[in-house]
Amino acid sequence: MYLSQLWKFSRPHTxxxxxxxxxxxxxxxxxxxxSPISWLSIGQLIGTWIACLCGNVYIVGLNQLYDVEIDRVNKPDLPLASGKLSIAQGKWIVGVTGILAIAISVILGKWLFAxxxxxxxxxxxxxxPPIRFKQYSLLAAICILTVRGCVVNLGLFLHFDxxxxxxxxxxxSVWVLTLFILVFTIAIALFKDVPDLEGDRKYQIETFTIVLGxxxxxxxxxxxxATAYLGTIAAGILLPSSINTWFLTISHTGLLGxxxxxxxxxxxEKKESIANFYQFIWKLFFWEYLIFPIACFVY
Structure with a gap:
């Protein structure tokens, strides 16, 4: 029971x-x-993965700790909002995962630590609070696209390189992936608040959905x-020396369709329909991290 709630608390799609x-x-x-695959690099991969997972849980967990009242309206099934995890338990999870993320990254290398x-x-x-950038639609979007779009892709590649x-x-090729994820993350950052309109309006959280509709x-x-897909197709054609152009073009055209x-x-007008489409967007996001490595590897 506790493990299932911990899994929900970690926000599985993230x-x-x-x-x-x-x-x-x-x-x-x-x-x-x-480069050849070695046991050393596999060990680094596993350590990097664990550090990033811990950092992920810290970030989404901290957000839930300060959004309990809002989540009781928007996402009542989340562990803290539903009461299946206590606030004290949430704080412990956030604290431990934050410390582990930093400790592991210090050991493994400067770029992972950064x-x-x-x-x-x-x-x-x-x-x-008191900063709480999520209160402001533009700053909230910048936070999300900076981490998902730039910090993760460039930082992790430099770590492995x-x-x-x-x-x-x-x-x-990594710059192309970074730009794709950057644009895609803008879409995620904007659309993520559409299902949460009711709670955000009640607690005066300014989002693009409230401002623009x-x-x-x-x-x-x-x-x-669509722009991200078309731009990646164009980049693949212009960078044939580092990526499989045909695979990149066909796969991205299919996903765009x-x-x-x-x-x-x-x-x-239906919250369930909006939420389903939001999860679909995340699935497209997942596919990019499968397609792009293949396009580089099978060149």
């Missing part, structure tokens, strides 16, 4: 996204540096993701 990003950047580093500490600092500023080669350089945010989300087809079924 755990999956973090895990895929770690393994994807490890794979891309191997492909771009032509990635973890910067992510935790931004995550803390996002949720913790230094491990494999002793260098600290970012190849064009659900329809505007939904349409912007679709076009932002799937996005547009799936977006026709959403009912913006």
């Amino acid at each position: 755990i999956i996204g973090t895990s895929l990003s770690v393994f994807a950047l490890y794979t891309i580093a191997i492909a771009t540096t032509h 990635t973890v500490t910067l992510s935790l600092a931004i995550g803390t500023a996002y949720s913790l 230094r491990l494999f080669t002793g260098r600290e350089s970012v190849p064009p 659900k329809s505007t945010v939904f349409n912007f989300t679709r076009w932002a993701i 799937l996005l547009w087809w799936r977006s026709q079924d959403i009912d913006l």
Whole structure:
């Protein structure tokens, strides 16, 4: 019972996204540096994964600790909001995972330490009063896209690149992935508040959904993701020396078509329909961290 609540507390879709990003950047580093897989690098991979997972739980857990009242309206099934985990238990989980994330990253390398500490600092500023950036729609979006879009991709690749080669350089293919995730994360950051309109309005949390309306945010989300796909296809054509252009083009064209087809079924007046589409967006996000390493590896 406790483990199931801990799993909910960790926000599984973010755990999956973090895990895929770690393994994807490890794979891309191997492909771009032509490095062999060794037990040392596998140990580094596992340690990096655990540090990032702990950091992930710290960030989403801290957000829940300071959003209990809001979550009782927007997400009543979350462990703290439902009372299945106590506030004291939540604080222990957040404290332990935060300490573990920093401790492990210190041991494994400077770029991992920089990635973890910067992510935790931004995550803390996002949720913790008096700063609490999540109160302001633009600042909240900047926090999310900075961590998911830039810090994670560039920091983790530099960590693995230094491990494999002793260098600290970012190849064009990783810049393409970073820009894709950056744009995609903007879409996630904007759309994530659409299902939470009721609670955010009640507790005066300024979001783009409240300011612009659900329809505007939904349409912007679709076009932002479409732009990310089209830009990646174009980059793949322009960077044929480091990536499998055909695989990248066909896969992204297919996902773009799937996005547009799936977006026709959403009912913006039904919270369940909105929430389902939000989870679908996360699935597209997951797919990128599977497709891109393959495109680099099978070149």
